Amino acid sequence: MSRAMDGGRAVVRRPDVPLRALLPLGLFFLLALVFPFLPLGERSEYLLQIAFFTLVAGVLALSWDILARSGQVSLAHAAFYGLGAYGFALLGKVMPWFLAMPAAALIAGLISLILGAVTMRLSGMYFAIATLAFTEVVRTIIQNLPEATAGGANGLLVPALLGGNARAQYFLAFGILLFTALVSLAIRRSRLHHAFAAIRQGEETARVLGVSVVKYKLLAFFISSFLAALGGVLYAGKTFFINPLETFSLANSIAPLTTSIFGGLYTTLGPILGATVLRVAEEILHNSIKNGYLVVYGLVLMLSILWLPRGLMGLLRRGKHGGDV
Amino acid sequence: MTATQINSTGTRLQGQDLVIENLAAGYGKVQVLWDVSLRVAPGEFVAMIGANGAGKTTTLRAVSGVVKPSAGRITLGGRDITRAAPSQIVGLGLGHVPEGRELFPLMTVRENLELGAAMRPEARAVQAQTLAHVYELFPRLSERAGQLAGTLSGGEQQMVAVGRALMGRPSVLVVDEPSLGLSPLMTQTVFGALRAVNEQGVTVLLVEQNVGLSLRLAHRAYVLENGQVVKEGSGTELLADPAVREAYLAL
Numbered sequence: 001m002s003r004a005m006d007g008g009r010a011v012v013r014r015p016d017v018p019l020r021a022l023l024p025l026g027l028f029f030l031l032a033l034v035f036p037f038l039p040l041g042e043r044s045e046y047l048l049q050i051a052f053f054t055l056v057a058g059v060l061a062l063s064w065d066i067l068a069r070s071g072q073v074s075l076a077h078a079a080f081y082g083l084g085a086y087g088f089a090l091l092g093k094v095m096p097w098f099l100a101m102p103a104a105a106l107i108a109g110l111i112s113l114i115l116g117a118v119t120m121r122l123s124g125m126y127f128a129i130a131t132l133a134f135t136e137v138v139r140t141i142i143q144n145l146p147e148a149t150a151g152g153a154n155g156l157l158v159p160a161l162l163g164g165n166a167r168a169q170y171f172l173a174f175g176i177l178l179f180t181a182l183v184s185l186a187i188r189r190s191r192l193h194h195a196f197a198a199i200r201q202g203e204e205t206a207r208v209l210g211v212s213v214v215k216y217k218l219l220a221f222f223i224s225s226f227l228a229a230l231g232g233v234l235y236a237g238k239t240f241f242i243n244p245l246e247t248f249s250l251a252n253s254i255a256p257l258t259t260s261i262f263g264g265l266y267t268t269l270g271p272i273l274g275a276t277v278l279r280v281a282e283e284i285l286h287n288s289i290k291n292g293y294l295v296v297y298g299l300v301l302m303l304s305i306l307w308l309p310r311g312l313m314g315l316l317r318r319g320k321h322g323g324d325v
Numbered sequence: 326m327t328a329t330q331i332n333s334t335g336t337r338l339q340g341q342d343l344v345i346e347n348l349a350a351g352y353g354k355v356q357v358l359w360d361v362s363l364r365v366a367p368g369e370f371v372a373m374i375g376a377n378g379a380g381k382t383t384t385l386r387a388v389s390g391v392v393k394p395s396a397g398r399i400t401l402g403g404r405d406i407t408r409a410a411p412s413q414i415v416g417l418g419l420g421h422v423p424e425g426r427e428l429f430p431l432m433t434v435r436e437n438l439e440l441g442a443a444m445r446p447e448a449r450a451v452q453a454q455t456l457a458h459v460y461e462l463f464p465r466l467s468e469r470a471g472q473l474a475g476t477l478s479g480g481e482q483q484m485v486a487v488g489r490a491l492m493g494r495p496s497v498l499v500v501d502e503p504s505l506g507l508s509p510l511m512t513q514t515v516f517g518a519l520r521a522v523n524e525q526g527v528t529v530l531l532v533e534q535n536v537g538l539s540l541r542l543a544h545r546a547y548v549l550e551n552g553q554v555v556k557e558g559s560g561t562e563l564l565a566d567p568a569v570r571e572a573y574l575a576l
Contacts, residue, residue, distance in 0.1 A: 194443035197436075201429040208389045208423055210415025210444035210493065 024316065025181065025269045028276075032174055036167050048166050054279040055173040056234050057259060061271035062180050063227035064256035066187065069266050070220035071123070071200030076115060076131035078252035079138040080225035083108035084232025085242050086142055086150065089158040097161060097237070105229040111138075112225030116218045123203075132253070139248035153244060161237025173234050177272070180227050184268040187223075196220060197266075228256075262304055264313025273312050340368035340528040341402030341418055341496040343388065348397035349552075350387045357383045359552040361397070365497070365530050370523045372531045372539040372560070374573060375549035381532040382424055384549070385499045388530075389421045390414045401497060416445060420495025424502045424532075426486040430475025434466055437474050437485050441492030448494040459488040462518050480511030487518060497528040504535045516542055536573040540564045548573075 032055070040047050064077050087104025088097075095103070119130045143153050150156060162168040187193055195216040198206035203213050236242050256271070263274020281300065285293040308314050348361040358380045365371045375381050386392040388399055390411040399407045406414050415421075420441075428437055438456060442448040448455065460467035463484040469477060474485055483503050490498055500519060504512040512535065520542055523529045533539035540546055540560040548556035548569065556563065563569045 191443045191449070194440045197429065197432065198440055198443075201431065202427055204391065205423060205427040205429075207391055207411040208415070208421040209440060209489070210412045212410065212412040 022185075025272070028269070028272060029174075029178060029181070032177075036170055045166065048170055050279065050283055052166070052170050052173050052234075052238060054276055055170070055177045056231050056238075057255065057275035057279050058177045058272040059173075059180050059231035059234070060228055060252070061256040061259035061263065061275045062177075062184055062268065063224045063231065065260040065265060065267075065271045066184060066227070067220050067224035068257075068260065069187075069193075069196040069200060070217055071196075071203075072116075072119075072217060072220060073124075073128055073257070074131045074224075075128050075250075075253045075257075076112075076134045077224075077228050077256050078248050078250065079115075079131075079135040080108045080112055080228040081232040081235070081252050082135075082142070082244070082247040083111060083138065083225075084229025085158075085236035085247050086156070086232075087229065088233040088236050089156050089242060090149065092159040092237075097159070101230065101233045104233055105226045108229030108232070109222045109226035112221045113218055116221035120214060120217060132250075135248055135250075135253060139244050142248070143244040151243070155241055155243030158236045158240045158242055160240045161234070164240075169234075169238055176230050176234060180230075181268055181272065183223065183227065188268065192216065192219070258301055260311075262301060262308075262311055264311030264316075267313050269316075270311050270313040277312065339496055340526045342367045342369075342400075343497050343499075343528060343530060344398075344400045345384070345388070346398045348384065348387060348394050348399065350383055350392050350394040350397075352383075352392070356395070357552050358387070358394075361549065361552065361554055363547050363554060363557070365528050367496075367528055368523070368526050369545065370520070370529045370531070370543045372533060372543035372546040373549055374533060374536045374539060374546060374563075376572075377534075379549040380552040381549055382501055383552075385421065385501050385530070385532055388414075388499055389419065412444065415493060418494075418496035420490035420493050420498045422486045422490045422498065422500040422503060425505065426479075426482045428474040428477075428482055428485055428489075430473065432474055433471050434474055434477070434485055435470040438466070438488050438492050441489035442494070445493050448492060451494065452492070455492050455494060459491055462491075462521060463488060478511075479506050480508065480514065483507060483511070483515050484518070487515065487522075491522065495527065497530070498522065499530045499532075501532050502534060503531075504533060504538070512538065536569075537564070 035051055036048060060077065060081060064074065067074055084104050087107050088100050091100035091103050115131065115134050119127050122130055142150055145152070147154070162172060187196070195206070195211045198209055198211050199213055199216060207213055232247070259274040259278055260271040262278060263272065264270025282297055285296050289296060343365040345361055345363050348358050349356065350358045361380065361384055363371070363373070373381050373384065383392055387394050390406065390409055390413070394407055397407070398405065401414065401417050401419060404417060406417060429440070432440070438459060439452065442452045442455060465481055466484055466488060469481060474482065477485065487500070487503070503515050503519070507515065516538060519529060519531065531539055531543065540563050543560045545557065545559050546563050547554050548563070556566070556569070558566070
């Protein structure tokens with residue numbers, strides 16, 4: 001209220017994101033930054049690889065969450081992840097990686113506008129099914145492109161990112177996740193935050209409040225798919241071999257969803273934290289229970305959703321309501 | 326809460342007129358409005374009364390641009406908004422308090438209010454003052470600012486819905502059935518606030534089933550029946566009209 005009485009001058013009040021709330025996020029990125037310099041011992045190569053894919057999982061989850069903020073619970077994330085991977089594989093042959101990377105992401109972002117336009121009037125389950133079908137369509141098209149170009153069902157070799165230097169690749173992934181987080185924070189502070197929240201909770205009301213529903217839904221699709229495709233570029237450039245079945249697998253659509261729910265929906269830190277905890281847990285379980293680790297993994301997910309309806313973020317902000325919705 | 330106080334902060338709201346001419350509209354093949362014409366002068370408080378299904382809500386939805394008219398013309402402050410998108414109409418200064426309040430239940434009261442200002446740059450620029458103004462109008466809301474809107478009572482939710490529309494700094498406010506499900510006391514509070522808003526210069530078009538109260542409050546009123554305006558007059562005239570008394574006041 002005190003600021004409201006600011007002598008009648010125009011005060012632009014932005015949605016509150018107190019610095020204190022940014023502290024855990026900053027801490028995460030600080031840790032991620034120094035991680036490769038830690039004395040990791042003889043398993044450092046393995047650990048760095050896990051860390052790399054944790055960052056990619058974070059990009060995927062956070063980019064999915066951005067789309068979910070506009071009420072569009074998509075199962076097409078694998079499509080844009082895959083389009084990024086394939087776009088990079090093909091463009092990487094004709095242009096340097098630092099151009100192929102944004103170009104691939106831009107193509108994925110533009111294609112997402114088609115899906116966004118087609119699914120504009122769908123919601124809930126119908127929307128989810130349509131996005132799922134879209135992923136299959138994209139996969140089928142890629143698989144049936146001339147083998148000389150896209151490799152068909154057998155897959156495609158990809159130019160290794162940064163000459164295969166694991167540490168450099170790690171820092172590139174770090175940069176992409178940081179970029180994704182900054183985009184997410186920028187959305188939180190802009191009118192997009194309000195537009196997305198309004199659309200998510202009631203399109204009709206959003207419209208009478210002046211939200212251009214079509215524009216903002218498409219914008220959410222574009223941003224989300226662009227970022228997901230950057231994740232796909234990282235994946236392709238790291239594994240330097242991709243095939244349609246794995247790249248466009250349902251798991252790549254489901255993982256960002258479960259990760260965001262587990263970490264905390266509609267937040268910046270939540271999906272990143274979720275990706276970190278889940279990837280590390282998955283790796284530990286995989287190493288300790290060779291058979292059936294997925295069963296335990298699934299149980300952990302189920303129980304945490306039961307007991308932590310607001311995800312890990314619910315633990316961090318116990319008792320506080322609404323701040324991030 | 327006086328108009329001069331608001332003047333001192335330079336945030337007095339300026340009313341515009343709203344003119345509807347020969348409006349026809351409907352949903353798919355079902356035509357709801359056949360011929361609706363009404364005029365709300367700048368700063369005027371006009372009520373539209375009528376039975377269920379008469380077309381009151383559809384008229385307001387056409388004004389907001391959510392329903393596209395099949396014929397007729399709507400102007401806001403002299404500008405034609407008949408075919409404009411809802412976001413453009415909000416940009417021109419229309420505030421809509423929808424039927425059933427339609428709050429965002431998982432957002433706090435304050436977030437709901439802020440949303441009302443988010444889509445109009447000129448409203449965003451003075452958001453803090455408008456928020457203080459809304460809290461003055463409804464002190465209860467400042468007490469409940471951090472509470473989830475879904476946990477409020479019906480009356481408090483209606484206050485948020487009115488406040489949210491005011492946050493967009495509208496020159497014309499259309500209000501759909503604010504007394505729905507409210508206690509008589511709460512209805513009085515909400516209507517009192519609408520009158521205060523109107524006295525500050527905002528044009529108000531109110532749709533209500535509580536005919537007695539709205540006729541006493543409004544400068545003028547229109548009676549809508551089967552998608553047509555069948556009567557108009559000052560509030561007192563209509564209150565004295567035997568047909569209106571029989572049909573809507575059960576007297």
